[in-house]
Amino acid sequence: NENKVLRNEKRKRLVDLKVKNSIADRFISTSVIFRQFLLLIILVSFSFAKDIKVSAYVDRTKVTTEDIITFTVEVEGTTDFPNVPTPGGADFVVISGPSQSSSIQIINGAMTASKTVKWRLAPTRTGKLEIKPVIFKYRRKTYGTNPIVITVTDKGKTIAPGQRSRPTQDSKQKSVRSKTDSELYLKAVPSKTTVYRGEEIDVSFDLYYKNVKTFSRKKLPDAQGFWMEEFPTTSNPAVATEVINGIVYKKASIQRLAFFQLRQVSLQ
Structure with missing residues (x-):
């Protein structure tokens, strides 16, 4: 009788385990289908974007x-x-x-x-x-x-x-001071070009390059007539791509400075 009871308990446990596994499999299958359906919705909605x-x-x-x-x-x-x-x-x-x-x-x-x-x-x-x-x-x-x-x-x-002809550049690229096919550009981009005394100007220094692996900052710019402060920098700046005069460059913002005008002078 005891053996019979033990066999019945084992059968019951096996049945319960199979039921649980079946429920888990259905849940996983439903989850996979839901993720695929969600991805399809994202792809369809993305394909109907207005502009490219x-x-x-x-x-x-x-x-x-x-x-x-x-x-x-x-x-x-x-x-x-x-x-x-x-x-x-x-x-x-x-x-x-x-x-x-x-x-x-x-x-x-x-x-x-x-x-x-x-x-x-x-x-x-x-x-x-x-x-x-x-x-x-x-x-x-x-x-x-x-x-x-x-x-x-x-x-x-x-x-x-x-x-050599001078490269034609729009107003956004006027501060680039290199030849068209140069491996390296450094561009200073001010937040504004006209300020009042004491007003802040933020200048971002963007590095355009093709095959640069490492870089270092050796000297900050001279800014007579301005008080200058540094923004925090990182050794691994975010990298984007940009096309200049038909050439594709990698772009990284390597330095950002804040200038405050102390007297009426030009920042060059």
Whole structure:
């Protein structure tokens, strides 16, 4: 009788365990389906975003007649990517492309989606050539890239320093004091350009670079006629990307200073 009771108890425990496992499996399955459904909703809502961001850049803007340029168009802001046409014009011929890649990331609940399309182009002559804007329509709106000017010389010839053209920059980029193809830019961005005595001016020093691994701050700027204070800095500043004159750079804000005018002078 005791053995029979023990066998019945074991059977009951096994049945209870199977029921619990079945409930757990159903819960896990429901949870997975819910997460997939939530991700689908996010993707659909993201694909209906009103505006997209379109940019174009090249790997260099000074080449010879035997060099090849990599021309890239990047589209951000949607998962329903539009078709990007091949760049036109008689100044360049397409050697290869388009090659396409896309990525979707969810970081801290925010989704970022991007698509890049690349071509390899060869110049057809010397001189200042232009990669024409790439224009396309997306959801009844017309989008386009900016034209990019490429300086092409004969093979073996270099551009004399006195013949280098000054890069054309908008007001946001006036403080960049380097050549177009420089590996490094340093730009001082003031919060305002006109102040009253005693009023605060915040200046951010942004480093634009291609292949810089480390950096250090050696000397703060001279600011005669101003009281200067430092904002806290970090050894690992946030890095973004920005296109300047058709070249893509990494951008890091490496220093931020506050200036207070003591007497009527200009801050340079």
